[in-house]
Amino acid sequence: MLREERVVVPLRVGLVVLFGVLVVFQTLSFPGQFAHMAQESPEAAAWRWPLTALAVYWLLCVEVVVVATWVLLSRVRADRIFTVASLVWVDVIIGAIGAAWVVLAGVLVAVGLGADDPGLPVLLFALTVGVAVVGLLMVVMRALLRKATTLRSDMDAVI
Incomplete structure (x- = not known):
């Protein structure tokens, strides 16, 4: 097995896991956390949606990096990098x-x-x-x- 393949496969597994975790954070964890924060601290309730939007935006940026890295790994594997x-x-x-x-x-x-x-x-x-x-x-x-x-x-x- 080539040296690149020994790195590409575990990296792809890591990227899939990372992407899945990011989607969970983006759709469940951060929106739920900020909703809970608004419920527990009504004075901070105005920050619920701006903070949710920021978290979703930054996680989306990381997801774009993950997808682009996946594509580049495919290009490495096909020797087209x-x-x-x-x-x-x-x-x-x-x-x-x-x-x-x-x-x-x-x-x-x-x-x-x-x-x-x-x-x-x-x-x-x-x-x-x-x-x-x-x-x-x-x-x-x-x-x-x-x-x-x-x-x-x-x-x-x-x-």
Whole structure:
């Protein structure tokens, strides 16, 4: 068995499990949690739907990354990863991370401006920096894939 196959199969299993957990969180856990929060704390009831929408949005961004990763794994398995079509899926990942980051940065600013306690703004700042680092890492990985794709096509032309 090839070395890639020993990694691709467990990674696919992990992606399926992760996707399933994300769907459960998106449809049951977070909406239920925020409904319970609104019921227990009527003064916070106005936050039920905005928080639910944010949670669903961010989980959707992660689900897009999971699906794009699945497609890229299929391309690795078929030995078609070094093509321009693969760059499109990496762009999808970068777009999903960027979309999540923009909303997260907006939440950081909104929470930071009205916060009495620095705990939540510091946590949101760390999260915003972490998502930015992952996004920038994906940009670098895209550049490496593009360079490898160019080298592969040059090698195919020579052979």
